[in-house]
Amino acid sequence: MKLWSLIGNSQKLDGGAMFGNVPRAMWSKWVEVDADNRIDLACRALLAEGVNGKRVLFETGIGAFFEPKLKARFGVVEDRHVLLDSLASAGFSDADVDVVVLSHLHFDHAGGLLAAHEDGQPPRLLFPNARYVVSRACFERAKYPHPRDRASFIPELPELLERSGRLELVDGPHCASLGEAVRFHYSDGHTPGLMLAEIVGPNGHGGVVFCADLIPGAPWVHLPVTMGYDRYPEMLIDEKRAFLDDMRARGVRLYFTHDTRCAMAEVALDDKGRYGVAQPQAELQGQPLAA
Secondary structure, three states, X not given: OEEEEEEOOOEEEEHHHHXXXXXXXXXXXXXXXXXXXXXXXXXXXXXXXXXXXXXXEEXXXXXXXXXXXXXXXXXXXXXXXXXXXXXXXXXXXXXXXXXXXXXXXXXXXXXXXXXXXXXXXXXXXXXXXXXXXXXXXXXXXXXXXXXXXXXXXXXXXXXXXXXXXXXXXXXXXXXXXXXXXXXXXXXXXXXXXXXXXXXXXXXXXXXXXXXXOOOOOHHHHOOOOOOOOOOOHHHHHHHHHHHHHHHHHHOOEEEOOOOXXXXXXXXXXXXXXXXEEEEEEOOOEEEEOOO
């Protein structure tokens, strides 16, 4: 099995929103901040070849589906669909992907499913040969969002996924397309049914887990750090503690989607019991799972 970290379109978002109740005096030491209080965020996908005999893309980032006004509002930097460029640089196209796994359907994780915006053209799905794997709870949330997070979803996306005939809804630890090669963990603190996909290593040890918005990047490994976008910060902290303990015990590495500098790292615990990261990697280029 080989792994590639694939950069998608990037964003600039308010740092205070991304760090919740952590004061700027602290979080500004962890990330760079601009004059508008915004920080840079990656939208990094993970491509894995040889997962149950399939080529699998974990998430698609924000993509380039926004029309210009909304693109500016949500801080999307590039005009082109960067993920497609990254796929091409790795030697693939969206048609080469067999399965797309989505942690949830917020636009900064699922927008890359759609072709780049064209004036007068309706949204159109990419990845024509792939099955789209989503948790049942996340799909229901996208169809019937709460007023608090309605703006985080793409209204047309649920129907497009259903009409494709390739939507696979899951609510357990495994799905039909990937079998026991991928194990799903679930979290409700950020959004209902957030699905954290673990590429399972030998005997359940040494794999890689896509942390999505439970842990957007290395600074959020620290237990008290949550986002203003989270529904239930205390629940998320409890979920994060159990998740990190499990990954550390089994030597499963963390894969970050929003961290601009770190793609993957091991879980560390210092002598005061604080969680952090060790052995950070900035990118993966066809790296074996066991490396």
